[in-house]
Amino acid sequence: MNEEKTTSRTSLRNNITICFFLVIVVWGISTTTLFQKIFEHILSQAGLSEAVVGQITREFITFSTGVTIAGLVIVLFIAVALSLTITEPIKRLIQNMINMAKGDLDIKIEVERDDEFGELADSFSKMAADLKRLIQEERDVAVARAVAESEKQRTKELVISNDEILSANQELRETTAKLEIAKTELEKTVQERTEELREEKDNLEINVQERVEEVIALNKKLQNKIRDLELFQKTAIGRELKMIELKQKIAELERRLYGKENTPET
Amino acid sequence: MEKKNLFYLLKESWLGLLLPVLIGLGAYTLKITTKSSLVDPLLFAMIIGIIIRTGMKERSKLKIGILLAPRIFIPIGVVFYGAENLNFVKYSHLNPSILLLLVFVMLVYFSVISFLGKKLGQKKEITYLTATGSAICGASAIAIVSPVVEADPDDTSISLLSVALAATVGLFIFLPFLATLFNITNRAYGLLSGSVLQFTGFVKAAAQSVPYLSQQIPAKDTVALALSIKAGRYLGLLIAMPLFASLVKKKFYIPWFLWSFLAAGILGSWLYAAHEGLYLKSLLPVITPTYNISWAIAMAAVGLNADVKQLLSNNGTKALVMAFSGCIAAIATFFVGAAILHLL
Numbered sequence: 388m389n390e391e392k393t394t395s396r397t398s399l400r401n402n403i404t405i406c407f408f409l410v411i412v413v414w415g416i417s418t419t420t421l422f423q424k425i426f427e428h429i430l431s432q433a434g435l436s437e438a439v440v441g442q443i444t445r446e447f448i449t450f451s452t453g454v455t456i457a458g459l460v461i462v463l464f465i466a467v468a469l470s471l472t473i474t475e476p477i478k479r480l481i482q483n484m485i486n487m488a489k490g491d492l493d494i495k496i497e498v499e500r501d502d503e504f505g506e507l508a509d510s511f512s513k514m515a516a517d518l519k520r521l522i523q524e525e526r527d528v529a530v531a532r533a534v535a536e537s538e539k540q541r542t543k544e545l546v547i548s549n550d551e552i553l554s555a556n557q558e559l560r561e562t563t564a565k566l567e568i569a570k571t572e573l574e575k576t577v578q579e580r581t582e583e584l585r586e587e588k589d590n591l592e593i594n595v596q597e598r599v600e601e602v603i604a605l606n607k608k609l610q611n612k613i614r615d616l617e618l619f620q621k622t623a624i625g626r627e628l629k630m631i632e633l634k635q636k637i638a639e640l641e642r643r644l645y646g647k648e649n650t651p652e653t
Numbered sequence: 654m655e656k657k658n659l660f661y662l663l664k665e666s667w668l669g670l671l672l673p674v675l676i677g678l679g680a681y682t683l684k685i686t687t688k689s690s691l692v693d694p695l696l697f698a699m700i701i702g703i704i705i706r707t708g709m710k711e712r713s714k715l716k717i718g719i720l721l722a723p724r725i726f727i728p729i730g731v732v733f734y735g736a737e738n739l740n741f742v743k744y745s746h747l748n749p750s751i752l753l754l755l756v757f758v759m760l761v762y763f764s765v766i767s768f769l770g771k772k773l774g775q776k777k778e779i780t781y782l783t784a785t786g787s788a789i790c791g792a793s794a795i796a797i798v799s800p801v802v803e804a805d806p807d808d809t810s811i812s813l814l815s816v817a818l819a820a821t822v823g824l825f826i827f828l829p830f831l832a833t834l835f836n837i838t839n840r841a842y843g844l845l846s847g848s849v850l851q852f853t854g855f856v857k858a859a860a861q862s863v864p865y866l867s868q869q870i871p872a873k874d875t876v877a878l879a880l881s882i883k884a885g886r887y888l889g890l891l892i893a894m895p896l897f898a899s900l901v902k903k904k905f906y907i908p909w910f911l912w913s914f915l916a917a918g919i920l921g922s923w924l925y926a927a928h929e930g931l932y933l934k935s936l937l938p939v940i941t942p943t944y945n946i947s948w949a950i951a952m953a954a955v956g957l958n959a960d961v962k963q964l965l966s967n968n969g970t971k972a973l974v975m976a977f978s979g980c981i982a983a984i985a986t987f988f989v990g991a992a993i994l995h996l997l
Contacts, residue, residue, distance in 0.1 A: 412818070416822075448864050455826050456830060459826075
């Protein structure tokens, strides 16, 4: 068997219904059996025949067991109805308690009963209202305290801020003075440097001009050289062409002189 | 090491084993001395166990033994029970119409209880045990099936008590009412009680005290007929055990109990057929008390481990509804079936 147990919830409705049921079962069985025996005995004592006793007893059994069955059904309905009148208001109360635990204090249980449940419902509603009022008062006090505390804190912070601003202002003045001095020195330095740069520029321009003139002169020389070379080239080529022409003529002459078989190669 | 563990286990559990043994023996002695069919030793042992447990405060020292008792004694009871009650020779003598009606009644029991169990959101273990106890054989069937479905002690006690209450109302109220209302014969009453009532003892009690019905068969034959019908219901265990075990394990599963039950039944049937005298005079007087005492001890342990408040729980109430509904549906099925098969 499984050693670990799992439990099921019980309920008032079950307890009431089962108790009523068991009572009526025990009562029904006991009375039916007992009265049947008594009935049989009485009928036997009355001197009636077995057949008649049997017939009457049979009818008695039908009647008594039928009544027991009817009683079981009726009692079950009564038990369920009775248990509902007890459990329903309790369930409503439980639900409202759960809602209250979640923070909903605007609850009022509508229980139109003049009995203890009605009293319980009224007391619970009153308790919820009182709780709500107390919580609200506590909240208001807490809020007022928090506001006062907050104001005090704010004033402290403003005083501190003011001191910090004054201190920062002083530092700013000192820094501004230092910046003015630095600016004056910087302007002076810039002035001197500008002068130096101007002088260098002038010198540079003069140098550049001289260099340019040199380059132009060199260029002219180069142009002249190129012209000379071209002339020389033309002359050289002309000579070369003349040489070729002369060689051709020599070859022709030799050919004429010695004939085709002895023409030397050119 | 294993011997040492066994010794340690026995040393820790002997006191917890002793209490259910005493209760079981006491319940069986009560049955013997009162000679009443209504005194079911299993049921009484469980009730005594519940009462004692309610009065006990500290029971941690007894817990090991109490939990061990069912594991030891239920298997023993299963074997001896099968040897006596799973009698295939007797089954072969049953009227086919009656057998058919019996199957329908059992089917209705299983169907109605299972359906209600699902609808009401009942624990599966309680549904299986209530169905088995109602359809087959009360406390014995519950004792056999409870380890198979891995039931808690509370599940077993809830099922058994619900079935017992339904059986009690059935025996004293429903059956006499319907029998006298429809004016059925004593034979039909024997069939009715054998088919519908949950406990063998209750079947015998009903058949013995037929409420002035017309005598279709001799009075002593009514009891024999009713008990033979009741015996036919034990065959249902051969289906219920593997079926519920498989449902619990979520795969096809045959518990080893079934093999020992079947083997014992085959052996018992053979002995009955081959050596009836020996079987009835020498073996049965040993077999019957053995399984009754074994299971009474097991049920006492169940009661000692059960929480009486659980009987009034939602599961307890649902089990009662299921047991009663099953019983009413089975009775209705019997009358309809018997009318169709001309058995009334």
